[in-house]
Amino acid sequence: MWQVFGIFAILLILIFTGLPVYLALLLTSIVFMLGMDLPLNLIVIKMFGGVNSFSLMAIPFFIIAGNIMTKADITYKIIDLSDSIVGQFKGGLGHVNILASMFFGGIQGSGIADASAIGGMLIPAMEKQGYEKDYAVAITAGSSMLSPIIPPSIAMILYSYYTEIPVSSLFLGGVIPGVLIALLQMGVNRFMYARRKYEIPTHAFSMKKLAVSFSRSLGALMMPIIIIVGIVTGIVTATEAGVIAIAYGLIYGFLISKKLKLADLPEILLSSGHTTAIVMITIASAAALSNVLVRMRFQNEVLSFVVNTIGNPVSGTLFLMVVIFILGMFLDPTVLIAMLASTILAVGGAFDFNPIHYGVVMVILMQVGAITPPVGSFLFVSCGVANLPIEKAAKPLLPFIAMVLLIVLVSFFMPPLVTWLPSVLA
Template sequence: MILLLFLSFLVFLIIGIPIAFALGLSSLVYLLFSDIPLIVIPQKMYAGLDVFVLLSIPGFILAGNLMNASGITQRIIAFCNALLGHIRGGLGLANVGASMLFGGISGTAIADTASIGSVMIPAMEKEGYDKAFSCAVTATSSTLGPIIPPSLPMIIAATLTGLSVGKLFVAGIIPGLLLGLGLLGLTYFISVKRKYPKKGRASWMVMAKRFYQAFWALMMTLLILFGIIGGVFTPTEASIVAVVYALVIGLLVYKELKWVQLPKIMLDSAKMTASLMVLVGFANLFAWIMTVEEIPQMIAAGLLDLTQNKFLILLLINVLLLFVGAFMETIAALLILFPVLLGVAVHVGVDPVQFAIIMVMNLVIGLTTPPVGVCLFVASSIGNISLEKISRAGFPFLLVSLIILLLVTYVPEISLYLPGLFYD
């Protein structure tokens, strides 16, 4: 019966059905042929959604959309340009820097690619940068969004296992910064080699002005992070604080957010939340079926039968996750595989917080890996360029991402130092 579940799931994906509904329909096929009462569908879906911390997701989505409508993208890009524009390849460096800063607000890679890419890809092309390079920089740097807090995948990971959301947020800071620095270094190296342009150094007055303009946007991340770490509010309360903060900044400080825009922003946020929650519900049903069929135990036993060596187990898990991440949406893969693989990782002595960061990094790197890397598709549509050209241009960036991933995998202190400092 489990073969029927996976075959039907693959067929639904191949014919173009969205992954959330593919999970639901394949689960329905399994239940119909297993004579299990269909009442388990709403029961298991509700069980997956009935988690308090998930209430933070619509709040963070709405806060991100409010800040984006307030002109945050342009302010962050202008600040990064003032800071880095005088360096060779400064516009490419500003692209990565903007992703590092914007990622702390949006929490999603696709939102980062779409928002920053729509501004930076045409600007870089106009300045003489290769279009494929511009698209590759935008797509690969967008993976910083789900690693640097706040992060929707980390909220999901915490929901699945009972881990502290605050711990996971803090654990993502150093890996996110390392990945960002790695991408900055490669962007600079390629820019020097190809003699990409640089601008004149911005005056201190201009830099101060750009920083002031971006200050209130950047403070949102600090407010959320230190509010959670300091125990001032829970992640769910933090998301509401973020919404109120975004409204005040957008309406009263930046004054680019208009009251007439709010209904559409709320509707768009509701749609994004609904699509994510449907995915969570169906994925929970799918995961329950896998548990009934003892698939997690089979996977764990299979990996542990191959080897008990911690380093080899982690390498095998990384290979598996990179493969899955190249074909499956991040949240869906996390919902299905995280509880399964966490047990294996803990068995060989890996800290659950470290493994959550490893898992998220693997899956978001998959967003820039052919053939189904979603961020590559978004960047290619903005740049009007083939996926093949972006993939070739993005290969060096993928290698850097994999090197940082290996460091995070085999050097636990990278992800555990800050949580130990604040929580232990």
């Protein structure tokens, strides 16, 4: 077990030196493979095997589809629709930020893309209305958590790949917790609006405006419906659904919104390729380190400690949650899923938890790391958009993090919140 602690200690030290995560993963793998007298060509074999999957092709397809839809000017339409629904309440643009992230998640599935696209439009708008910059960044980073939870979710696709749990069930399992997180974050926004003594004018609700903005957004909102219905009914796999999403995005961009131009495609492909490369090299590097953990019997050690030493399903799971939360403060959710998915599945199985319930709860928890300092990727993007030091946004972000953790616990203790939709529709 001490060797495992050593792995994580070295990994975190390398990350804190400023190395990219994938390099830190690779160097840690090399150090321990040399120490275990293993051939280094095993790293190449495991890296290739870690990404050589038809299922993982869904990730670049959804990234391309999301970038096409973003270029087709869906961000403005989603924000306009969100404003028509919740803009009349006190804390208007804060509510709009959260609801827009929920809609955006149904199209992009990426928290980083959410923080960049939604934050790029709403952080300056919130500042202009009178919201303080630190609060605008906090609400943007906090609500970007919704994109990896609301289907189609890249995080759920990845967890499905490592555990072989049907991705349709994981998608549906994230819907109710995702909506509850959005509602609670809106509650926090309303509370903070009053506490900060904002007095920002809001517009009256207009059914006509709602109808117009809904009709304008309908084409964009159809994408997640087509994807989810196709996957849930078994007509297509997640990878095939990604191809359909690209085709629909092109039709929407060229023929419906008419905002997409042929000249935009090279930029879309280059941007998507860059994002995909980051995700895939991280997954490949995590696969190499995961092999080291397997050889050190990491899963068996965790299983033995949680199941045999702690023994109680609730206490054991809460211990595992604390470990994941702490690791998430330093490791990207992609790395956590790649390294811990099989262990989570084994622990949940040993305690006789429903694998869909247990998996969805843990995937949501892993995403919290993306909005917590010191290395939260969604938080970094939001701060970068606003040109704000990360420490300035940390304190106002805490209530939004607390709401996510609350839903994680509620979902754990109330399994139907996760399992009901999959049992009815999947």
